[in-house]
Amino acid sequence: MTSEINVRSLAFETLQDILNDKAYSNIVINEVLSEYELTRADKGLLTELVYGTLKRKYTLDYILKPFVQTKLKGWVRQLLWMSIYQYVYLDKIPEHAIINEAVNIAKYKGGPHNGNVVNGILRNVMRSELPDFSEIADDKKRIALQYSLPKWLVDHWTTHFGIEKTEAIAASYLTKVGQTVRVNLTRISIDDAIRRLVDDDYIVEQDRDLDICLHVSGKPIIESRMFKDGLVSIQDKSSMFVAELMDINEGDMVLDACSAPGGKACHIAEVLNQTGHVDATDIHEHKIDLIDFNIRKLRLSNISAFQHDATEKYDKVYDKILVDAPCSGLGVLRHKPEIKYEQSQNGINALVEIQLEILNNVKHNLKPGGTLVYSTCTIEQLENENVIYTFLKENKDFEFDGFEHPITGEKVKTMQILPQDFNSDGFFITRIKRKEN
Helix, strand or coil: CCHHHHHHHHHHHHHHHHHHHCCCHHHHHHHHHHHCCCCHHHHHHHHHHHHHHHHCHHHHHHHHHHHCCCCCCHHHHHHHHHHHHHHHHCCCCCHHHHHHHHHHHHHHHHCHHHHHHHHHHHHHHHHCCCCCHHHCCCHHHHHHHHCCCCHHHHHHHHHHHCHHHHHHHHHHCCCCCCEEEEECCCCCCHHHHHHHHHHCCCEEEECCCCCCEEEEECCCHHHCHHHHCCCEEECCHHHHHHHHCCCCCCCCEEEECCCCCCHHHHHHHHHCCCCCEEEEEECCHHHHHHHHHHHHHHCCCCEEEEECCCCCCCCCCEEEEEEECCCCCCCCCCCCCCHHHHCCHHHHHHHHHHHHHHHHHHHHHEEEEEEEEEEECCCCHHHCHHHHHHHHHHCCCEEECCEECCCCCCEECEEEECHHHHCCCCEEEEEEEECCC
């Protein structure tokens, strides 16, 4: 096999791990890229094939459906999805290469018969007209098939956002993810960070809304000495707004109640400028090591990480609390596209109960006059506005602590970031405070 075919075989194995074993795509891809010696081009191809196929799974199956006359094995269907993705969405790969490589994988995995099945179906697909999604009269069904979303999710978003905005959300999740980093101001200035990245052959653009946010391109930032030394951290722009809106003052005692992997907690510690203290807690013991790793890499002295369940009592009070709640993750589908196929309405309802349970527990840890920021990486209204309004209705000693919207400048109670707003993650942020009396 040539190097290129090996990359496709590896991409197919990676895809199967994600689809069949319910593994997180970003974690599995990073593990594969770390384990195998691949060229930068091969790394790019593997990432493109896996993410592209995952993002468009329903669409690819819709294209495939007319050409399947008998029951296909699950792995054969997945191989055909990956092959059709290359044919429809990647314009630099010759048709014969797509077919030959898919047939070789099929023969290796399942023998000559499966190779013949894959060969026949792909040749028929390439000889035929592709479906025209504009001919689907029902807009909700069209959006679900064209952008590969579960129909219930399209129905739900249409109710809250309308058809046009729902289609813009759906389309944005198929766009490529840019690289953004947060400058660690406790160790380097923004100007110096930009200069050093440019000297290292990165293309750098400072964000127009957040000074510490840099858009970086040219090569993977994880290869940078700046990243390895903790002078910059990988973080999505939307996520950076959380610490920025917490109204942190030097010397504050802060709790991040659902912290792993610790990006926001470390950002808060950086804003505190090595004063005060951040307690970064998480329910999962094994994730504390990850938070500690980031603390050491960033050389932060004012933050501690330890295991704690945010639904259980804890006797300590804080000036500020962050509840970045466990959520459906429907705002981060560019990073983890498999989430959209696994989430359900029942699952969201269960998450809402947990979110309210956490808020009702950690409220006891907030000083009178203290502020609590509630955030999620979802665009589901049930987990966002509904949760915080329900909490305030049941807790009269809390009220909204309105803040200036960082983009529009208007005073708001909540901020819902949609993925198309900044070409970043979908995110929800609100700030409430405990009344003095």
